[in-house]
Amino acid sequence: MLTKEELFDLLSTDIKTFNNEVKNIKGGADLSEMDFSNINVEGAEFYNADLNSSTFADSHLTNVIFDGCDLTSVDFTRANLVECSFNESVLNGTDFSYATVDYGNFSDADLAGAIFLSADLTNSDFSMSENLSACRFDEDTIWPDNEYLPEDFDASYSSDLSSLKDDDDFEQSDY
Numbered sequence: 001m002l003t004k005e006e007l008f009d010l011l012s013t014d015i016k017t018f019n020n021e022v023k024n025i026k027g028g029a030d031l032s033e034m035d036f037s038n039i040n041v042e043g044a045e046f047y048n049a050d051l052n053s054s055t056f057a058d059s060h061l062t063n064v065i066f067d068g069c070d071l072t073s074v075d076f077t078r079a080n081l082v083e084c085s086f087n088e089s090v091l092n093g094t095d096f097s098y099a100t101v102d103y104g105n106f107s108d109a110d111l112a113g114a115i116f117l118s119a120d121l122t123n124s125d126f127s128m129s130e131n132l133s134a135c136r137f138d139e140d141t142i143w144p145d146n147e148y149l150p151e152d153f154d155a156s157y158s159s160d161l162s163s164l165k166d167d168d169d170f171e172q173s174d175y
Contacts, residue, residue, distance in 0.1 A: 001025065004034055011036075011044060019045040028068070037075075096121075116141050126150060 002010070002021055007029060010018035022029045028048030037057040041064055048068040055075035060082075067087040071094050079099045088108045097117040104124035112131035118140040125148045126132055132153050137143075143155040 004031055007031060008034060008036070011041060012039065015041070015043050019043075022049060023047060032070075111135050124148065126153070 007018065007021060010021060022045060028050055029046070030050045031046070031054060032050045032052040034051070034054045036059060037055045038059060039056065040060045042062040043064070044061075045065045046069050047065060050070045051066070051074055052070050052072045053074070056079050057075050057077045058079060060080045061084055062082045064081070064084045066089050067085055069089045071086070071089050071091045073093040074091070075095050076099050077095055077097045081099065081101045081104055083103045084101070085105045086109045087105060090110045091114045092110060093113040093115070095115040096119045097115055098119065100120040101124050102120075102122060104121070106124065106126045107128040108130065110130045112134040114135040116135055116137040118138060120142045121144055122142055124144050126144070127148050127150060129150060132150055137157060139157040141157070143149060146155075149155060
């Protein structure tokens with residue numbers, strides 16, 4: 001079995017061999033805590049891989065498959081992702097801040113705690129995703145059309161924090 005570093009080298013030099021090696025690892029490849037930042041990858045297949053706490057910051061990824069992966073706390077900040085698939089993946093706490101995700105597929109992906117601050121998610125499909133309502137985003141987040149969002153998701157941003165304040169905080173003191 002190849003080491004993380006050997007798999008990383010294959011990802012950079014021989015994508016077909018990388019895909020075959022990852023596919024043949026029973027239970028999925030362990031690529032957790034790896035630094036893939038600034039990488040340019042097309043056609044990689046990370047099926048069922050453990051990428052927990054890895055970083056793809058400032059990377060350019062095209063047609064990359066992350067189906068069935070553990071992407072907990074993965075850093076995709078400022079990354080450019082085109083036609084990438086995240087089907088049935090866990091993206092809890094995954095950070096897509098300032099990223100562009102164009103034509104991404106998030107079917108059955110768990111997005112609880114995912115971060116989409118100032119992200120451009122145009123044309124991506126979140127319609128069958130889970131826990132999108134538990135993600136973080138801001139007024140600069142660009143969401144796809146409503147047909148690509150879950151029915152119960154409200155993509156409008158509100159900076160009204162009054163609902164978070166305790167009524168007791170506003171009582172006047174007698175002193």
